[in-house]
Amino acid sequence: MTLIDETFQTMANSSDLGWLVHELQSKNILWANEKACEAFKYSVDELRALKAHHMSSQDPNYRREMGIAWLQTAVVEGSNRRFWKYRDRNGVDFLTEATATVYELEEVGKVLVVKFRILGGTEAPPEPSTWVEETMDRLMRHTSSGILLLNSENKVEDASPLAASLFGFSVSEILNKNLRELGETDVDLDSEEAKLQMEKPDGSLDVRIKVSNKYGTLRWLAGFLDNVVDTGKTFRVLTVRDISDKVEWEKRNAHQMANLQYLSRYNAMGDMAMILAHELGQPLAAATNYLSGVLKRIPKDQELPEVTYGIEQARKQLVRASEIVTSVKRYVRRIESTTSVFDLTREVEESLYFARLRAEEKGVIIHDDLLPGELLVEGESVLIGQVIINICMNALEEVVLPTTEDKLMELRTESDGDTVSILVCDRGRGMDGVPADLLAAGAFSSKEDGSGIGLIISEHIVQRHGGHITYEPNEPRGTKIRITLPLVHQNS
Template identity: 55%
Template sequence: MFPARRDFEQMILNTGTGILIHEAASKNILWANPAACRMFGFTLEELKPLKAHHMSAQERQYRREVGVAWLQSAVVHGSSRKQWKYRTKDGVDFLTDARATLVRCEDGPVVMVEFRNISDEVELQEELTWVSESLQRIMTHTAAGLVILDDDNCIDDISPLAARLFGRTPAELSGVHLEDLGKCEPRLTSDHVVERLAAGAGSVSILQEIGKDDGTTSWLAGELEIVAHDGIRSRVLTMRDVTDRVEWERRHAYQEANLQYLSRYHAMGDMAMILAHELGQPLAASTNYLSGLKSRLAAETVDARSLSYGIDQIERQLKRAGEIVTSVKRYVRRIESTAVLMDLNETIEESLYFVRLRAAEQGVRVFAEIPERDLYVHGESVLIGQVIINLCVNAIEEIVRPTTEVKELAIETGQADGHVFVSIRDQGRGMGTAPTNRLASGAFSAKQDGAGIGLIISEHIVERHGGAIEYLPNDPRGTEVRLVLPLADNNV
């Protein structure tokens, strides 16, 4: 005999599963059983006017439109199941396993949502997953060697494979202090190790150096952590042989140090060339200005403004010479911190002062197209400026040849593909007859008496700044020399 209708009602009223009845069309709450009211902390009358966003968690996946879509899915398909996080009257979120079912009643269709709190189940599952993963990690590392230490860091137990890493048997190693077998880095008694293990903040990486009887050395890498099981806390160390890796790292470090030495050695040669070649320009200019001053002093009348101008120019040239020497000293030391963030356009403007002086003496017009925006690079401003001066002077010497009809030097800066560039163009003979590899090595010089030293120095400087110098045909004739440098990261 089936239970009476009232019996069914009593079952619904006394079940621990929460039940919400929503109107199918509007999704408004029509009714809730006592279990649902207890979970939410609302009375039935308080629940009825609430919407999804009033009684759901605030995360995006629980926003109102998602909840309405879930209930609508039950209307369309008959039922829909979902994990939904509700919120109590006190603002406490709880996760539920909820099923929405379409029920056709005499007064119209409704959606019945049955839900149960699964927050504790999820927390338990996460804990079990963590334990399982920890055990799996231990099992994985066990193949590399497992050591159980007591509170004094003496070996309480050790796997056969771990014992072989030390070249002993498990019986020989029982009770032996781990650091008696070889130096550990960091020390097991160091504050870092003790505090990290006491806080349960994960594992501590240990590197141990083992001296063998044949005089060789092996290296063991380990992860030391606290593992709790059956009410016992054990210090577990998983170890594996990393001798090959450590030896490779040491060889690599030696090679890096040797490369740094060779780099500084070659940089000394660069410095000698720079001092011999680059200082010639400001010193020669200073000599010329001094000769001019001597001539004016020998004249019957002395123009104070001319004297002041000459002295200012000598001071400027000598200051530049000092800057070159200071910059070269820093450059040779190969210290990263000497490279500063510099605006290439600002360096161009400073360099053009000297370029225009040289060009004016030779009757060459200079056209510079420099954008107002900053073009930041990491480098030595004086050295990069000297490279630009060298390239421009080479172009001017080509422009002043009798066969060059257009006496113009064009300079342009810009940015493309994560790099900045300086383009220096003339309409001279061009460099197409020179082999590309000779250009790249800086061994080419169009001047009869030129040794190409300026190009060699310039290319060395640019390469050490991570850039390059490109030699291209100019349109309609002549040469375009393009200096390319990496754009600073903070300006990309």
């Protein structure tokens, strides 16, 4: 070939390695030395007409996208080494240890030269590169999380099919895309702090990525960006998994907690209104009676128009105040009567779903044993559901403590025909030295900054539904929280 000077050809043909000269941008083959032609069983002219997928093994671990990413990394960084399995003219695969390096030739300019050594059938690849070159591929195909291999500029060099699909792309489409193009991260990867962190050999970052597809559907991914050092070279590996359900639960839980706090204040105002109405009713009625008595005691033969007028006006104001108090009573009772009959089993199952999202994240197993059929309860289903979630979250916080050996939580329902009980059990530290009747009163909280307010609100809600919460020792250890509510029996 006239474009490759004779000195370069002579040097390449004297080598014990196979040499493939690729065009820098297209990756097309420009020339090959004698060793390469022998290995592929093609002439130089025949090799020029071949594409990457014609020369590579059909093994999915050596798919075309990975080969292009490998060569492109060499273009960007000057050199890149890996094990690659080629295929010869007869369809026979052969494994090589290959290094792609950028060269500058006088007549051609910059080219990409791949030098490869064929590994024998009994010859194993050197150990230092097994993680990146082999185990990485297996992990990409068999892990339940998606994996992206990034360069130092956070561009995708390789991706598992799952990772590509999580971002809404195929593997070939996602290659060479910057992470910024794939979604919105909660950590600015271009910030000085992030760059300094990832420049460390052991650098790592936790990120959340908001991904929107072409239809506008949002997906949330949790990612762990980690540096992997192999033979002196650093690779960035981003492991991602779908946490859309968890994020939705967090949003819903935050909304419900805010609503719960509002309703708690609202209910407290209702309680205070009822107390004031009750306490003010008697003295207002008494004052009215006293004024009526005074009017009757004024002698008829003594005309005191100013006094009579003043007493009458005062009595009218007291009557008006009594009417306001009565109106407040009716209003509060009307608010409290806006309830409905709902199926507690369905509410427990929904609460279990959200509790399991948190439990899975913390490595906790939840066992459930729910009574079959409907368990009808009257009240506010959202509030009761939030009480169940709040109790479950408290139990999970106890289970995940290092001192808790059994990473297990149990939830079951029981009924005596008139009432239904929801039992949440953990095997944590238990209640030694803590009176059960003081738990909901705010006397007990295992959290460093805990105040017991969540338990107070929960018990207040349950009491307004005609039920109660009790705290008992669990067997063989831990705490059992029982939420008891009255059942509604509907005539068939």
